[in-house]
Amino acid sequence: MRHRIKKMHLNRDYDHRRSLKRNLMKSFLTAGSVKTTKAKAKFVRGDAEKLVTFAKKGDLSARRILISKLNDKSLADKFISQVKGFKDRRGGYTKLSNLGRRLGDNAPLVKLEWVDSVQKSAKEKKV
16 A cells, blocks of 8 residues: 555666656756656756746745755756746646657656747747
8 A cells, every 4th residue: 555655666666766856957958858758757847847937036045955866066056047938837847748659668658848838839839
């Protein structure tokens, strides 16, 4: 029974999970989208949205929290400057798009991306 077990383990120990989350977050923030399995995307999505909330504040304590979570000062500064598009939005900054299944192990693949970039690309396709 899974009573009172709320976090995802992904069949990894604590250190491996922490480094996986940090590396996925870094690649998601630099590229704007990441193609990964559904479980890993759901694992990272909550923390990505929390980082946007911190970056929207933009004060010193929020900047320090971002630096500690990302372990990269230049990426944190860049992210704070990019978050200006989410000032009016209250939540739901990310979107998961299904991509099918992986050939090797039939794992479900998704694309984790920012909502604004999805809206911008949809507008460009219509024009």
